[in-house]
Amino acid sequence: MAVRVKLSDVARRARVSAMSVSNYMNGRHGTMTEETRDRIAEAVTVLNYRPDMAARSVRTSKIQSVGLIVVDESPTYLSDGYTTQLVSGLGDALNAKGYTLQLEGLTASRLSASTLIRQRQTDGLCVLPTGSLATRKEIIRTVAGTGQPFVLLLESLPRAWPDACCVLQTDRQGARELARHVLERGARDLVVLKQSHNHWQAVAERQVGIEEAVAQFGEAASLKVTQCGSGDVAATAAALDAYLANARLPDAFMATNDQIGIAVLKYLKARGIAVPGDVLVTGFNAFDFWQFSDPVLTTVRSPGFELGHRAGEAMIERMEKGVFAERRITLETTFQPSETT
Amino acid sequence: MAVRVKLSDVARRARVSAMSVSNYMNGRHGTMTEETRDRIAEAVTVLNYRPDMAARSVRTSKIQSVGLIVVDESPTYLSDGYTTQLVSGLGDALNAKGYTLQLEGLTASRLSASTLIRQRQTDGLCVLPTGSLATRKEIIRTVAGTGQPFVLLLESLPRAWPDACCVLQTDRQGARELARHVLERGARDLVVLKQSHNHWQAVAERQVGIEEAVAQFGEAASLKVTQCGSGDVAATAAALDAYLANARLPDAFMATNDQIGIAVLKYLKARGIAVPGDVLVTGFNAFDFWQFSDPVLTTVRSPGFELGHRAGEAMIERMEKGVFAERRITLETTFQPSETT
DNA sequence: CTGTTAGCGCATTCAT
DNA sequence: ATGAATGCGCTAACAG
Numbered sequence: 274m275a276v277r278v279k280l281s282d283v284a285r286r287a288r289v290s291a292m293s294v295s296n297y298m299n300g301r302h303g304t305m306t307e308e309t310r311d312r313i314a315e316a317v318t319v320l321n322y323r324p325d326m327a328a329r330s331v332r333t334s335k336i337q338s339v340g341l342i343v344v345d346e347s348p349t350y351l352s353d354g355y356t357t358q359l360v361s362g363l364g365d366a367l368n369a370k371g372y373t374l375q376l377e378g379l380t381a382s383r384l385s386a387s388t389l390i391r392q393r394q395t396d397g398l399c400v401l402p403t404g405s406l407a408t409r410k411e412i413i414r415t416v417a418g419t420g421q422p423f424v425l426l427l428e429s430l431p432r433a434w435p436d437a438c439c440v441l442q443t444d445r446q447g448a449r450e451l452a453r454h455v456l457e458r459g460a461r462d463l464v465v466l467k468q469s470h471n472h473w474q475a476v477a478e479r480q481v482g483i484e485e486a487v488a489q490f491g492e493a494a495s496l497k498v499t500q501c502g503s504g505d506v507a508a509t510a511a512a513l514d515a516y517l518a519n520a521r522l523p524d525a526f527m528a529t530n531d532q533i534g535i536a537v538l539k540y541l542k543a544r545g546i547a548v549p550g551d552v553l554v555t556g557f558n559a560f561d562f563w564q565f566s567d568p569v570l571t572t573v574r575s576p577g578f579e580l581g582h583r584a585g586e587a588m589i590e591r592m593e594k595g596v597f598a599e600r601r602i603t604l605e606t607t608f609q610p611s612e613t614t
Numbered sequence: 615m616a617v618r619v620k621l622s623d624v625a626r627r628a629r630v631s632a633m634s635v636s637n638y639m640n641g642r643h644g645t646m647t648e649e650t651r652d653r654i655a656e657a658v659t660v661l662n663y664r665p666d667m668a669a670r671s672v673r674t675s676k677i678q679s680v681g682l683i684v685v686d687e688s689p690t691y692l693s694d695g696y697t698t699q700l701v702s703g704l705g706d707a708l709n710a711k712g713y714t715l716q717l718e719g720l721t722a723s724r725l726s727a728s729t730l731i732r733q734r735q736t737d738g739l740c741v742l743p744t745g746s747l748a749t750r751k752e753i754i755r756t757v758a759g760t761g762q763p764f765v766l767l768l769e770s771l772p773r774a775w776p777d778a779c780c781v782l783q784t785d786r787q788g789a790r791e792l793a794r795h796v797l798e799r800g801a802r803d804l805v806v807l808k809q810s811h812n813h814w815q816a817v818a819e820r821q822v823g824i825e826e827a828v829a830q831f832g833e834a835a836s837l838k839v840t841q842c843g844s845g846d847v848a849a850t851a852a853a854l855d856a857y858l859a860n861a862r863l864p865d866a867f868m869a870t871n872d873q874i875g876i877a878v879l880k881y882l883k884a885r886g887i888a889v890p891g892d893v894l895v896t897g898f899n900a901f902d903f904w905q906f907s908d909p910v911l912t913t914v915r916s917p918g919f920e921l922g923h924r925a926g927e928a929m930i931e932r933m934e935k936g937v938f939a940e941r942r943i944t945l946e947t948t949f950q951p952s953e954t955t
Numbered sequence: 956c957t958g959t960t961a962g963c964g965c966a967t968t969c970a971t
Numbered sequence: 972a973t974g975a976a977t978g979c980g981c982t983a984a985c986a987g
Contacts, residue, residue, distance in 0.1 A: 277964095279964060291966095292973070293974080323733055324734065325672070326668075327735070331980060332964080332966045338716070351701055357698055358690070358693070361693065364717055368719070371729055373717075374716065375679070378702070388712055389714070394667035394679075394714065506905055535906045565873075578690055620979095621980065621982095622980085631959080633982075637982090640982085647957090670981055672964060672979090672981075673963050
């Protein structure tokens with residue numbers, strides 16, 4: 274273990290006081306003799322001095338770090354394309370300003386045992402909640418209970434919490450546009466497919482958007498909703514088997530994300546059902562792997578990276594100015610027509 | 615801003631000394647009067663006390679946090695399936711033991727400006743290096759320069775560094791087996807496709823494995839290597855166009871990851887070239903989206919999540935015992951035959 | 956079994 | 972322009 278170099282070690286070598294070194298390290302060398310500055314610089318380099326952030330934090334009560342709590346039922350929560358984008362964007366915004374991102378993924382039931390919740394080790398928290406409405410409310414209350422500022426991701430903010438904000442995207446509008454497109458293509462009998470767990474508010478909004486479009490269309494169109502377990506290829510196939518055992522092929526399958534949409538495509542292809550000839554299929558998100566399917570899914574692009582980025586910027590502004598400038602930030606989704614409709 | 619509750623506040627309310635509260639918070643209440651314990655518990659709950667980790671860290675010089683530095687040329691570095699798995703696994707292992715994961719993604723050129731490098735704010739660092747051999751060596755030297763223990767991910771550890779370890783997977787063997795399989799299927803003229811940046815050691819090893827299999831096969835088999843830019847659908851298509859302009863269709867395309875493999879499939883399908891009829895195609899990794907292609911890629915499964923997990927466990931053991939038990943941990947890849955061969 | 960003392964490494968405040 | 976004293980919140984070591 275290398276010996277720990279501290280401010281006073283640097284000061285001794287540079288023959289100045291610890292305070293001068295501290296000032297130097299914090300960029301306050303404007304008013305310093307050039308010679309002093311050089312001596313300090315030399316000592317810092319030679320001794321390979323690294324400031325102890327914990328000690329600094331005790332003094333300044335600023336930690337220069339933001340926590341992200343991802344509530345998810347799976348330990349591989351990052352394998353979700355959305356989460357991945359969010360983390361990238363958030364990390365990018367924070368790192369650019371010298372903040373660190375502390376990542377924690379856990380199930381709703383273990384949230385209250387979270388180290389980010391129980392201990393003060395960040396300047397603020399970002400949260401991606403999942404679960405029933407009641408569960409999500411409880412998550413928000415738990416986070417708010419820390420007394421720290423927080424940012425909700427993909428979840429709208431109840432009025433009750435003053436020192437917080439939320440970052441959302443236009444899921445409902447995007448889904449409505451998607452459904453209208455499907456209806457324009459002549460589809461009348463629509464089926465929504467969604468996961469049976471990980472209930473993000475965003476997914477619920479997508480379903481509502483589709484429902485609105487169908488309702489606006491009038492009597493001629495109808496909508497059913499089916500769950501497809503974890504949403505992977507096998508679970509989706511099982512769900513479709515079950516569905517089609519009791520019903521005839523609908524005009525369109527509208528999945529609440531691209532993974533499910535692609536699983537539907539594979540299922541249909543295996544059974545010789547043509548897309549978009551016999552049935553239309555849509556997804557949602559358009560992240561990376563989205564274009565891997567054949568045919569390529571018609572979908573809606575979600576600004577996941579940008580959303581994380583905005584959350585990070587909002588948090589940084591809150592830290593620097595003491596208040597959140599906006600309580601609610603909404604980013605646009607964009608319709609992405611392709612080969613399956 | 616909620617008023618900050620500290621140890622002494624809790625102590626005052628519980629009418630005990632700060633030390634008793636400290637002992638209580640740290641689970642040392644075995645030798646405490648039940649009544650005292652209850653009074654402290656009540657005060658902690660009522661006041662909603664959250665220990666200040668920074669202050670504790672100053673005293674104990676333990677931070678209970680591990681850093682992960684991902685060197686990557688893209689700010690959306692997490693969109694790589696491997697990175698995603700690694701982060702999940704590492705975070706899972708760390709969180710399970712009450713450690714926090716601090717995530718930082720940056721380009722090789724900005725590494726020395728990294729906050730995790732310049733400041734002491736973790737108990738140790740994990741690193742996923744990319745770049746030329748020289749770049750990767752430089753990355754390792756920079757990280758080692760912190761004097762903190764570190765774990766290399768997917769990169770072998772030079773002897774020079776005593777307080778470190780590396781976690782690897784059998785890329786070479788996996789690729790060799792894959793290439794043998796392709797050769798057994800009758801392919802003789804093989805083409806390796808790889809990204810032209812983000813040079814992980816793992817990818818280089820895959821290429822070597824294929825080369826070894828071809829060499830062992832003797833004169834009859836031949837191998838070419840082509841780069842395909844960023845490895846996305848468009849760049850891969852462009853690379854294949856360029857390749858096929860000057861050469862006839864090979865017997866097999868062996869991509870160094872699944873994304874590229876899938877891009878190859880899309881390219882071939884668009885040109886009416888049958889897989890595996892006219893040409894074989896293989897990928898590498900088998901993460902999540904892997905099975906989205908049609909036909910499903912023959913590939914090799916990488917234990918990404920497990921690898922991150924082992925890295926976390928190694929780091930934790932290092933912290934608790936003071937030394938790394940193993941300097942080199944190697945996990946197995948597994949051959950995953952499927953529809954494209 | 957509980958309380959007192961001291962000090963971790965740093966930055967704010969006020970001297971000089 | 973630089974330095975000395977002080978204390979951030981917590982816990983190791985010891986005293987009672």
